[in-house]
Amino acid sequence: MSAKPETAPYRAAFAPAGALADKRREAFARFEELGFPTRRDEAWRFTNLRPLQEFSPHPSSPQRGAGRSEGAIAPYLFAGETHRIVVVNGRFAPTLSKPGSLPKGVTLGSAAEVAASHPALAARLLDQTDTVGGQAFASLNAALFADGFVLALDPGVALDKPVEIIHWGDAAENSFHLRNLIQLGAGSRATVIESYAGSGRYWTNAVAIADLAAGAALRHVKLQDEASDAIHFGHVRARLAADARYESFVLTLGGRLSRHDSFATFAGEGAACGLFGAYLLKGEQEATNATFVDHAVPKCTTNEVFKGVVDERAHGVFLGKIAVRPQAQKTDAHQLNKNLLLSPRANVDTKPELEILADDVKCSHGATVGDLDETALFYLESRGIPADEARRMLIEAFAADAIDRIEDDTALRVHLLAHVQRWLGRKE
């Protein structure tokens, strides 16, 4: 086995130490073996990696997070009370973080700190270095990560205020490998809102492990509004025990090249997974949302809705796969991807996919690509609403249809919609 040439710069920066060193070596070897994905890999068929190859970022996070003012992150703060962790350039920023008082049975903090003080949680961070096979960037993340966040709840603990994680990147020509762990004990409950933003050219490569014990419930929201020259890869692996609930919403607005991969595996019966998202792209942006849900046990439910708005010369990609194993009877799984193309040079690739090997299931999938509804546009204009504003209203309504899937949290819907509105007002 020989290392792929594009991995060489990362070898130079790779110096594992501490308790996780062996795991990191294993991960790095895997990365060297895999190399960067190419268009021959089905999952990366529609992705153009050139922006990453062209700028060859410095392989690891800088030693310390720069002291950023509150100003830079202000637009991303959630309006309500939260337990806040801020990470700047890949490292925990203690002066900006406000974890607040945590109920008993809750561990929240920087991944580096928690790893040092809680060996069991540290091990969970690197349980799986190559989480689902062939994930080169997740392997690289395991080898190089400097920091991230850990949230762990004891069984039965309900965290009422959301946990807010803000990652700000502005160290030019750098890459930030973040490792995050959300571990929910049986019957516990939490909401996590992650926001990624910054300025300049950098690469964020984040991996999150969400482990839900029986009956646990996690609402996991991610706003990706990275700088317009930035690259963002996010990789979430959720594992659901019996009767667990995992609901995610991914709002993709920023970055030159971005990708979000969600993997959800059902490990116990009666669990439910909701994967929702919206991507709004313009300029030369390219963004992929890929999901893989593994119905390995009976009686689980998946509901998946992604909506895309693609303008100018941007490229949106949706890859959705739901696998229903032979033993997974009574599976209820639905997947929908709808896209609005706003310009003749905008482009969408969508590939919804169901692989059903059980016979007693309810499954559906679908995808659409279309224009704004001209009759609706005329109706709004005929009431005096200027054409631009009418278009914005319809686009907002289109995206809101995905956001409204977050049924019982108005503040969160308002938060996400405000970012969509900001995008709509944004000029190239």
Next chain:
Amino acid sequence: MLEIKNLHAKLSEGREILKGIDLSVKAGEVHAIMGPNGSGKSTLASVLSGKPGYEVTEGRVSYQGKDLLALSADERAREGIFLAFQYPVEIPGVNNMYFLRAALNAGRRHRGEAELDAGQFLKAVRAKLKELEIGEDLLQRAVNVGFSGGEKKRNEIFQMAMLEPKLALLDETDSGLDIDALRLVSKGVNAQRAPDRAIVMITHYQRLLDYIEPDHVHVLSGGKIVRSGDKSLATELEKHGYAMFGDAAA
């Protein structure tokens, strides 16, 4: 207020539908344009309101001294033209109240008036809803989504009442209404008759004119106005049908 001279229009892809319309409407007047299916009634409303998909090939339209055809649909609306749709459009995800406030404030900005905030708007809305016997829950719903036929038509008249146009075009507002809904809609329209406002009703049936009495009645047939008169013309039509205007109107 409105002067239409020799108006010819066709669908962007093909067929000529309006073949020389002449019509003059003054402030304070109510006109009824009647005609059989396919005579061009709805096309006339579409062309006047600026709906895409039509091409004016000849003639001109002046509205309050302005060249109407040079204005975009939204500009026409802000200048005071209102079209009550034959088939009001459902717009999922756009809240009725949000939509109507945006429309109202677009007009106010245009006239140099201060915009209404949510509180002022709600106050204005409540009064009009009451007049039209519309429940307040309508405000919280998406525009026309899940509305019955009658609710949609009442929503059109409600919007008209809020936007206070100078020239209202009512396109088959009576179609699909039962007698109670027709009475409510007509009451709403009659309440809006005013010396500085003109109303042009487009209808197939004389029935509407029993409720909203026009000053002038025109018969449209084969893309032209073939006869004009007072409201007695409608009674005549009721008796003899459109056949009296020849083949094109059969």
